[in-house]
Every structure is written in C-alpha cells, then in structure tokens.
Amino acid sequence: MANFDSNHVKNVVLLGHTGSGKTTLAESMLFEAGIINRRGTIEDQNTIGDYSDIEHEKGKTLFSKLMNSKWRGFKINILDTPGYDDLSGEIISAMRVADCGLMVLNSRMGVEVGTDIIWQYTNEYKLPVIIAVNQLDNEKSDFDRTVAEAKEHFGNQIVLVQYPVNQGAAFDSVIDVLNMVMYRYSNQGGKPEKLPIPDSEKEKANRLHKELIETIAGNDENLMEHYFEKGELDEDEMKLGLHQSLINHELFPVFCVSAKLNMGAGRLMGFIDNVCPSAFEMPKQVTVDGKEINCSEKEKTALFVYKTITEPHIGDLSFFKVLSGKIKNGDELTNENTGQVEKISQLFEMEGNKRIPVDELVAGDIGATLKLKNTHTNNTLHERGFPVEIKPIQFPNPTFTIAVEGTKKGEEEKLSSALHQLVEEDPSIKVEVSAELHQTLIHCQGELHLAVVKWKLENSHKLSVRFQKPKVAYRETIQSDADTVYRHKKQSGGAGQFGEIAMKIEPWYEGIPEPTGFSIRGKEEIDLPWGGKLVYYNCIVGGAIDTRFHPSILKGIMEKMHEGPLTGSHVQDVRVIVYDGKMHAVDSNDLSFKIAGMMAFKENFINASPKLLEPIYKVMITAPEEITGSIMSAIQSHRSMVEGLDAEGHFTQIKALIPIAEMHEFTSDLRSLSQGRAKITMAFDHYESVPYEIQERLIQSFKSELQEI
Structure with missing residues (x-):
C-alpha cells in the first residue's frame, strides 16, 4: 500500500444543497481514481457514500461520510455531506477537518437555500472553495444564470475556469480557459479528448482567459508585475496564483461537470491535487490557549476527533484528523479532555462503511479507529509530553424542541441509553430531562433532524416512542x-x-x-x-x-x-x-x-392578583428578501413583536421577540412558507405576562388535570 507524506494529502469536503449531486459526483471521482470499478446510483441504493438504511429509505444523504482516493501521487480524502441546514452538525464537523470545499451547484436550479447557508459556514471557516456546476446534461440547465446567481450571492471572486459548449441533453464539451483547450467526452464519460478551441468559441475563450489572468494577478503583486511586463501569465503562474488565492479565501474557480455521465470528475481531481492546498499549507490549527500547531509529521503526535458513530456489534468508531506527527497501531495517546490514556489498536482508511486497515497515518491525514473507551467528538489526543487541546467544533444551538417518551413500560433505561448514544453520535442534539416539566426533551435543528432521531430510536434501537409538544416553563x-x-x-x-x-x-x-x-x-x-x-x-x-x-x-x-x-x-x-x-x-x-x-x-x-409569566425568546430569522413579507405576517400571527430588519447581502435579517409557547408552530410555519430557505436562531430573553384569556385557559387546564389525578 502506498504511503503518503503530509505534502501529498488533500482533504476536500463536498458541499451543496440537497439534490445538487454531491454523492453522485463522489462516485465519479472514486471511479476515475480506480478505487471502484463500477459507479453506483442513488436510485439503485448502491453508492459508496449513502450506505445506511435510512438514507436508502429517504433517498438523500443524511450523514457525513469519509472516502479516500489516490490520484497521481496524491491521496485525496473526500468528505460527502448532507445538504439540509437541519443537518448542519454533520456539515460543520466535516468542514472542520477539510482543507478545501467543493461546492456543487445544480445548473437547473441555480443557487439554492442550502448552498447559501453552507456558504456562510465556508466564510466563517475561511475555507478554500472550488465550485462545480453540475447536471449540465439536464435539458433545463442554465449555466450562465447559475454563475450569475453565484456572483450575486457570493461575490465577484467567482471566476470561470471552464464553461460548457453545448449544455442540455447533448452536453459533451467544455472549454477550459486555464489550459485553453476544449475537452470532449464520449457517451461513457471518463477521460476526455483534448481538442483545439473551435473558431466559434475563440473570442469568448480568449476574453474569459484574460479575465481569469487579471483576476489572479489582481490578488498577487508579483504576478501583477509579471502580467504588466509580459502581458500574459503562463499556466504555472496562473496555478500558483489560484493556489494562493484559494488559501486566502479570495478566489473561487468554477468548473463544469455532469456527475451522472461522469464528465469532468477527472479534471476536478487533477485540479485538487495540482492546485488545492494541503493541510500543511493552510493556516495552523489553534489550541484553546492560543498556541499554533505545526502540521508536520516531524512534530509530536496530536489528533482531533471530529465525529463518532456506533456500529452494531462493534462499538464506537472514532473519526479523526492527524494534526501533527504520525499515528501508528499500538500508540498510546492521552486524551487532553478526559486525562485518560487510549491505546490505538486499529487504524483505518475509510471508503464509506468499508474499513481499510493501515499501519500509520501522518499529519494532515484523516482516518478512523475503533473502541476508544473514553474519547468523544471534539476531544484532542496527544502523545505524552505534548499537552494540547484543539479549539472544539462550535455546533449550532438547537432551534426545535420536542418531548419524547417510551410507549412501553420498563423501557425507560433503554430509552435513556439510546438518547445518550444519539448525542454521542451527533452533538448538535441536546437531551434534557426536565424535572420542572416532567418531560424528556430533545433539542435539535428542525423537523428533518427530528425525523432522523425518530428513525434511529425505532429502527436502530427497536424502541416504541411517542413525541409530544413540549410543555412551557411558565412562572x-x-x-x-x-x-x-x-x-x-x-x-x-x-x-x-x-x-x-x-x-x-x-x-x-x-x-x-x-x-x-x-x-x-x-x-x-x-x-x-x-x-x-x-x-x-x-x-x-x-x-x-x-x-x-x-x-x-x-x-x-x-x-x-x-x-x-x-x-x-x-x-x-x-x-x-x-x-x-x-x-x-x-x-x-x-x-x-x-x-x-x-x-x-x-x-x-x-x-x-396573581399572574402567569411566559418565556420570551429573541429570534433572528435570515431569509431571502422576496419572502420577508410572508415571514413578517407569520411572526405577527404568533403573538410576537418584530424588533427590526437588517439587510445582509441579498438576505433580510428579521429580529423578533416570540413566546416560546408559539415557537413549535412558528418553526413549522416558517419552514412551510420558506420551503426551507430561512435560517433561524433563538435565545431566551425575558419573561412577560401571559394574556388574560390564555392565563385563564391554562389555569382551568391545570385544575382539570388535578381532578383527574
């Protein structure tokens, strides 16, 4: 098995709205790299990425996956992610260990809400991003509109490296304005034929080539001087400029693909290994006390656990990134968070749910290990004498709460254990046993997130559960x-x-x-x-x-x-x-x-003169401008008060105070009227008097409950 040093490991995370084609693109990338000899499909339920029963049932990616490929002397770790904000915990944790993002856009739909929300995360992490405009073979594909929307939403740093010659059902050719060639694909896709740019496309190609050069040179003084001197940049200079601009989160190059037809995946792989940064080239990881960690295999060993899953009959599988040094089978590392010593007995590369044993992994690489007894997501492990703790992943605060109870007597302990495991696997879930409300509460990211929780409880843990609207902690x-x-x-x-x-x-x-x-x-x-x-x-x-x-x-x-x-x-x-x-x-x-x-x-x-007080939450909703009016009406119909409106690019931020008693219905209404295009955050603000008629209704309801007892 080939060994790769830190310079030759690339970590790329696939991002984008659900249905953009991330999982299908990952299949084509693995196929082009020779990791698999046949591409699976979502319809046939045989992709490397979407392997779980619930993903087969729902026909969409619900969890982040780790896959690895080898390409021209480089190891490329591919992290596939969901496309729903409800599952942002899965997206954020994968982004946390990636060194480059591959944002996939559906050329038929343009920039969708999931893409917008995920783009905000890439800005927060300053993650290098390349863009793949996918589904160019669709008869309703509109490449120009998609690129225009990307520039409108993400800024003018969007720069074309490729554009399609004949998008639609006949799609098979792409002009590459970095290499200044035309790629033509066969019906089977794969490796394209390199051809001269047709006369009919030369003017457009030359114009876009010049725009690309000027944009690259504009971010680098040395390249700008070369450009002024020569009136041109050669291919190597352009790649160097793109490389540095990616690291600085300054430019976002656009490529053309049809993941379904396997057209363009190989060119993306080549660009990733040729131009995208490795972990050691990215800004250094920072510890909680502000120290920087050198991503070098010559340093002492430290690794960061970014994800944990439980496999039936096997136990916990911990996914990690090696921050520095090397990790080998048999190594003993100290968990800085718990103080416990863990022995690394097995190391794996991952291909979806397939574990491939390896002897060692170096700084910058991503892998997995089994049966760490006292290690959890967000923990840092290190060798003795090198105490470091990496800054933890900041998972989003929950926006949706539901009460859960078992329907069968005697399963209380089993339900408690199952909920603990769910939190272990997904820290964006919070479980609260409320003595005040006499309910067990699940705090999560939305209705889809809750659907995943419910499916796991019923299918993975074989529990019969009932969900109810949570009670309100009145005063x-x-x-x-x-x-x-x-x-x-x-x-x-x-x-x-x-x-x-x-x-x-x-x-x-x-x-x-x-x-x-x-x-x-x-x-x-x-x-x-x-x-x-x-x-x-x-x-x-x-x-x-x-x-x-x-x-x-x-x-x-x-x-x-x-x-x-x-x-x-x-x-x-x-x-x-x-x-x-x-x-x-x-x-x-x-x-x-x-x-x-x-x-x-x-x-x-x-x-x-007793009175009842209800908790009021400060809510901030970020939504496209065109649905702001509908959201404002929905807010006002839920006994709420709008505090202000702010423009945030092409979004509007609505600040409001909403009673928690109204939030359960409001979040459902918001998702319905926005088709999932709105993002909501919330935090407790204060208590306020309940309206008289509601107070009387609550008092009568309480009296009735006492009589029943």
Whole structure:
C-alpha cells in the first residue's frame, strides 16, 4: 500500500444543497481514481457514500461520510455531506477537518437555500472553495444564470475556469480557459479528448482567459508585475496564483461537470491535487490557549476527533484528523479532555462503511479507529509530553424542541441509553430531562433532524416512542399585597398538630424599600434556582412563634413556590413577612408550621392578583428578501413583536421577540412558507405576562388535570 507524506494529502469536503449531486459526483471521482470499478446510483441504493438504511429509505444523504482516493501521487480524502441546514452538525464537523470545499451547484436550479447557508459556514471557516456546476446534461440547465446567481450571492471572486459548449441533453464539451483547450467526452464519460478551441468559441475563450489572468494577478503583486511586463501569465503562474488565492479565501474557480455521465470528475481531481492546498499549507490549527500547531509529521503526535458513530456489534468508531506527527497501531495517546490514556489498536482508511486497515497515518491525514473507551467528538489526543487541546467544533444551538417518551413500560433505561448514544453520535442534539416539566426533551435543528432521531430510536434501537409538544416553563408571581391568618389544627388522639401564622406577601422587585410597620428580627434573601427571588422576613415579636419553627415555615413556602397555585409552575419575585402567630406547648411541631406556612402562602397568593409569566425568546430569522413579507405576517400571527430588519447581502435579517409557547408552530410555519430557505436562531430573553384569556385557559387546564389525578 502506498504511503503518503503530509505534502501529498488533500482533504476536500463536498458541499451543496440537497439534490445538487454531491454523492453522485463522489462516485465519479472514486471511479476515475480506480478505487471502484463500477459507479453506483442513488436510485439503485448502491453508492459508496449513502450506505445506511435510512438514507436508502429517504433517498438523500443524511450523514457525513469519509472516502479516500489516490490520484497521481496524491491521496485525496473526500468528505460527502448532507445538504439540509437541519443537518448542519454533520456539515460543520466535516468542514472542520477539510482543507478545501467543493461546492456543487445544480445548473437547473441555480443557487439554492442550502448552498447559501453552507456558504456562510465556508466564510466563517475561511475555507478554500472550488465550485462545480453540475447536471449540465439536464435539458433545463442554465449555466450562465447559475454563475450569475453565484456572483450575486457570493461575490465577484467567482471566476470561470471552464464553461460548457453545448449544455442540455447533448452536453459533451467544455472549454477550459486555464489550459485553453476544449475537452470532449464520449457517451461513457471518463477521460476526455483534448481538442483545439473551435473558431466559434475563440473570442469568448480568449476574453474569459484574460479575465481569469487579471483576476489572479489582481490578488498577487508579483504576478501583477509579471502580467504588466509580459502581458500574459503562463499556466504555472496562473496555478500558483489560484493556489494562493484559494488559501486566502479570495478566489473561487468554477468548473463544469455532469456527475451522472461522469464528465469532468477527472479534471476536478487533477485540479485538487495540482492546485488545492494541503493541510500543511493552510493556516495552523489553534489550541484553546492560543498556541499554533505545526502540521508536520516531524512534530509530536496530536489528533482531533471530529465525529463518532456506533456500529452494531462493534462499538464506537472514532473519526479523526492527524494534526501533527504520525499515528501508528499500538500508540498510546492521552486524551487532553478526559486525562485518560487510549491505546490505538486499529487504524483505518475509510471508503464509506468499508474499513481499510493501515499501519500509520501522518499529519494532515484523516482516518478512523475503533473502541476508544473514553474519547468523544471534539476531544484532542496527544502523545505524552505534548499537552494540547484543539479549539472544539462550535455546533449550532438547537432551534426545535420536542418531548419524547417510551410507549412501553420498563423501557425507560433503554430509552435513556439510546438518547445518550444519539448525542454521542451527533452533538448538535441536546437531551434534557426536565424535572420542572416532567418531560424528556430533545433539542435539535428542525423537523428533518427530528425525523432522523425518530428513525434511529425505532429502527436502530427497536424502541416504541411517542413525541409530544413540549410543555412551557411558565412562572407565577403576584401584582398586589395580601394578608392572612392561617391556622393548621389537627387532632387524632394523643399529640396533635397546631400552628398559626399571620403572613403578608408583596411583589418583590430590585431596589424595593424595606417594609414599614413591622419589627424586623430576621431577613433571608433567596436566589431561586429557576430565577427571581424570595425575600423572607421574620417579624415575630414577643415569642408568639418560637424561632426554631421559622425554617419549617420557610420550607413550606418554598414547597408551594416550587409548584405554584395557578398552574403548578415555579413562583418568583415575592416578599413574605411573617409577623404574628400562635403555637401550642404540646401540639406544635415542625410539620405543623410547615403546613401552616405552605397554606398561608397559597391563600395569600390567590388573593394578591396573581399572574402567569411566559418565556420570551429573541429570534433572528435570515431569509431571502422576496419572502420577508410572508415571514413578517407569520411572526405577527404568533403573538410576537418584530424588533427590526437588517439587510445582509441579498438576505433580510428579521429580529423578533416570540413566546416560546408559539415557537413549535412558528418553526413549522416558517419552514412551510420558506420551503426551507430561512435560517433561524433563538435565545431566551425575558419573561412577560401571559394574556388574560390564555392565563385563564391554562389555569382551568391545570385544575382539570388535578381532578383527574
């Protein structure tokens, strides 16, 4: 098996909207490299990339895959990715270890929403990008429109290296304005015939060749001087300029392909190995403490785990990039995140789900290993004496929440284990067991993401589950004062129970003055775990209630605040003054005063103009300008308030405040009216009063639930 040094390893990630042809292009690239002898198809469910049952069932890529190929002395690792923002965790993790992106555009559809969203990620990572305009054999192909949209969306750094001669059903020829030749393909695709540029295309080819030269020279002073001196750049100079411009994220060259007919894949492979940067040429990886890591096999060994999957009957398969040094079978590395030592017993190159054993991998390469006991995604492993921790992948915050429960008794532990495994495989999923809501919540990226979760639970883990709309973490508080005297008395033979409390409650707010008309003997300020405050005053004079009973009174109040009188939600921002009471020499005890405190607080609360508060989230929606009006209408129909609009290129950013109670329906409405073309982020902002009619409905619903119990 050929060994490759760091200079001869290239890592390219395939990006683009779903249906653009990434997986089919990967098949053609592997076929051209001789890795496979027959190209699979999505329809036949036999591609190297889409091998899972759920991908066969849904006919689309849902997980990132690692494949490798060999091309003219170079090893090219190919990472195929999904095309939906719902699955952005898979896309981002693959981009994190790639050194070049291959953005695939559907020439029939132009620049689609998935492409726009992914392009934002390439800008964040400053990832070198080459563009492949695919499906030029489609009768509705429109290369010029697609390129024009790319320039409109991504900027004028888009530069043509190729253009089609005869797109559509008869597509078979491409003009390459870098090499200044015409490539003509046979019906079987593959290696093209090199021909002179026809006279009918010379003027256009020469014009585009000159534009390419000027664009390349414009990013490099030395090349600009050569261009001024000679009036031309030779092919090597142009490739050098493109190489550096790619590294700097300054130019994005455009190529022509028909992945289905295997036309253009070989030229892409040649450009990747000839011009695209290797890992050692890219900006250095940075550790969490700001140090740079040299991507060299001569350095000490460090690797970064970017993905974990669990294979039935085998265990965890960890995917990693070697950041520096070499990794060999039998090496022992320390996990900087856990402190545990892991032995690397098996190393693999990957071809989809096929593991190919190797003896070593060098800096810049990507591979996999099995059965690391204490290592997870985002962990850094290193050899002893070289403690480094790479900056972790920042996965997007969830935008969609659902409650899940098993439908069969006795499977609670199995469900918990399955959810833990889902998070291990996909850190963009968050699982929360909410004691407040009495629900297990799955936080994910959208409805498609949820569909993947549901499929895995039912098919991979053989669980029967039910999904429900999540409850809302309301808060209860008061708007006025209330005063009561409550007596708890119980006699059942022998010692009984007795406790009487005179209690006043008031709304609490920051800066409130101390209560007047009371002799304050003690004060406790309690920052509540769920937010807000309880301020408790002991204003007992003359020993009407013994001091030792105050903790019990406070405990009773806290219990009722934990499950408020209106809807069973947490209570916040209340001031309690206990100013009088009575006790019995025999029958008074801690339990008596706990119950008296709880009931006095409840009675007061109901009489103090109680109100229900709901969580309000700050939401930012990024969407194409043409659907902004529809989104604004949808926002306003969900009890929400638009805070502002900002232009972001050809997108509009809408900032709004939306009650979390409305978010479940709103996200579904947004996806429907935008056809997935809108991106949403959200974060908790504040609590706000619930409208009266909704409050009454929630109170009645809570009373009905109590009656059923």
